[in-house]
Amino acid sequence: MPPAGNRPLSRSQPLTVALAFAQRDAIDEMEASRMLSEFRAFLLKTNALALAIGVIIGVALGSVVTSLVNDIIMPPIGVVLGGVDFPALKIVLKAAVGGVATTEVAIRYGTFVNSIITFVIVAFVVFTIGRKFIKEAPVAPSKACPFCREANAADASKCRACTSAI
Secondary structure: OOOHHHOOOOOOHHHHHHHHHHHHHHHHHHHHHHHHHHHHHHHHHOOHHHHHHHHHHHHHHHHHHHHHHHHHHHHHHHHHOOOOOHHHOOEEEEOOOOOOHHHOEEEOHHHHHHHHHHHHHHHHHHHHHHHHHOOOOOOOOEEEOOOOOOEEEOOOOEOOOOOOEO
16 A cells, blocks of 8 residues: 555546645635735825835935035035035044055044935935825814813714713
């Protein structure tokens, strides 16, 4: 007799196996469709889509603002301050060995100043865009329960906390 896992199939078993695979495939398709619709509802119900769009725009805006700071804002500021090149400002902790610049250990505070200015500009732009386009939802009218003082919808007939008639 063959081992349990290698038993020959009876006449009805191939059909049963085929039906089981077809049923499993149909369930997988329904589950995938349900998951896709749940994901779509999640994106539309929450602010996840707005967040994703904001991140993408923020990344694109970051390179523009970095160029604005490094190429347009900082050179005139450097000229006004006596020809200062901000990215070159540093405190050398250990001089370069053998003239190789990569062996130098330094605190590059000029680059840090550029990064702070870039951050302030990006934060201001994001704040301005957010204030312009994101409006708070109006507060729904409500009425207080005379017994427990719980806020309820204006058209409610019973209190949601104490179930008293309003």
